[in-house]
Amino acid sequence: MRLMYAIYLDVLVYYHKFKSKQQRVYEKQTVKNVVDVTRSRSQEALRQKLATATLFSKPPCHTFEKCVAKGH
Numbered sequence: 001m002r003l004m005y006a007i008y009l010d011v012l013v014y015y016h017k018f019k020s021k022q023q024r025v026y027e028k029q030t031v032k033n034v035v036d037v038t039r040s041r042s043q044e045a046l047r048q049k050l051a052t053a054t055l056f057s058k059p060p061c062h063t064f065e066k067c068v069a070k071g072h
Helices: 002-055 062-070
Strands: none
Touching: none
């Protein structure tokens, strides 16, 4: 009977460790997904700003020396 009780307790401990680890993994994945969404939104906003800035900017200089000479 003691052996059965010891096995039962081992199973309970294993189950508790498994559930707590799964919860931590789920939380990490959720945080990662939220960060990825905000990062992609910020990258999209940056792309839009760059696209708008390039529409209204001066033509690019093709060499560093020309840019320095023109004061860009």
